[in-house]
Amino acid sequence: MARQLARSFERPITKQLELDYLLYLPDGYREDASQGWPLILFLHGMGQRGDDLELIKKHGIPKIVEERNDFPFVAVSPQCKESTYWPMELESLIALLDDVVARYNVDAGRIYLTGLSMGGYGTWLLATAYPERFAAIAPICGGGFPVMASRLKDVPVWAFHGAKDETVPLSESERMVHALKACGGEVRFTVYPQAGHDAWTETYDNPELYEWFLRHRRK
Numbered sequence: 001m002a003r004q005l006a007r008s009f010e011r012p013i014t015k016q017l018e019l020d021y022l023l024y025l026p027d028g029y030r031e032d033a034s035q036g037w038p039l040i041l042f043l044h045g046m047g048q049r050g051d052d053l054e055l056i057k058k059h060g061i062p063k064i065v066e067e068r069n070d071f072p073f074v075a076v077s078p079q080c081k082e083s084t085y086w087p088m089e090l091e092s093l094i095a096l097l098d099d100v101v102a103r104y105n106v107d108a109g110r111i112y113l114t115g116l117s118m119g120g121y122g123t124w125l126l127a128t129a130y131p132e133r134f135a136a137i138a139p140i141c142g143g144g145f146p147v148m149a150s151r152l153k154d155v156p157v158w159a160f161h162g163a164k165d166e167t168v169p170l171s172e173s174e175r176m177v178h179a180l181k182a183c184g185g186e187v188r189f190t191v192y193p194q195a196g197h198d199a200w201t202e203t204y205d206n207p208e209l210y211e212w213f214l215r216h217r218r219k
Contacts (some may be wrong), residue, residue, distance in 0.1 A: 017093050018110030022053055024065040024075035029105070030153045036107030038214060039047050039074040041097060043115030043122040049080045059078025060116055064204055072210070073112075076100050086115070093122075097133065114138040116200040117168060124176060131155050136216040138209060141165055141199045143172030149179035156216050158188040160203045188212075 029037060042061035049055075056062050063079045078096055080086055086093070101108055114133045115123040120142020127137045128148040136156040157180060161173040170191065180187040192199055203209060 019078040021078035031105050037074045038110035040112045042077045043119030044092040045117035050082045066209045107116040112213045116140040130215045141168045144178035146175050150183040153185045160190045160199045162199040163193045164196045
């Protein structure tokens with residue numbers, strides 16, 4: 001009589017991960033400071049994919065740090081290749097974060113995540129995959145998987161969306177926010193009544209966002 005036999009399989013695999021990125025170090029940054037610096041990981045939108053890092057200075061955190069010299073965070077802004085999307089790069093993003101934390105004077109308890117459009121989706125997905133890595137997240141006009149929202153129950157979230165967004169429906173953010181509230185998560189939700197897809201300019205220009213980030217430390 002034929003029988004099924006229990007067996008196990010194991011094989012080590014070496015995988016090369018690669019991302020180009022912009023790194024911003026704030027004025028006053030010192031390697032020998034007694035306390036590490038807070039860090040923001042920023043994920044750009046679909047229109048900034050490619051192999052030209054100048055593209056990602058068009059919006060969001062890379063634009064902000066070009067315009068002001070008092071930004072109080074280390075900022076890491078990677079670029080997605082033309083043929084890929086952030087949901088395909090989650091492993092690379094965490095490897096990049098590990099590398100930056102190892103190389104620079106970063107407070108691992110104050111790492112924040114934000115992104116817009118495709119980067120808003122990337123923010124939701126990266127945070128649900130690695131919730132233990134982030135002190136707070138701010139996804140802008142993105143979406144995720146509500147079934148995974150409970151993984152963010154202990155991660156403060158501030159989501160943003162334009163009510164008139166015809167590119168990413170407002171319902172994408174609403175579904176995640178409702179799922180988080182249902183599981184007892186700490187979530188704020190800002191809807192700009194007159195905004196279309198560009199919900200990021202007003203968000204990143206608002207000092208309250210950065211004050212809100214800095215009020216949170218990973219438990």
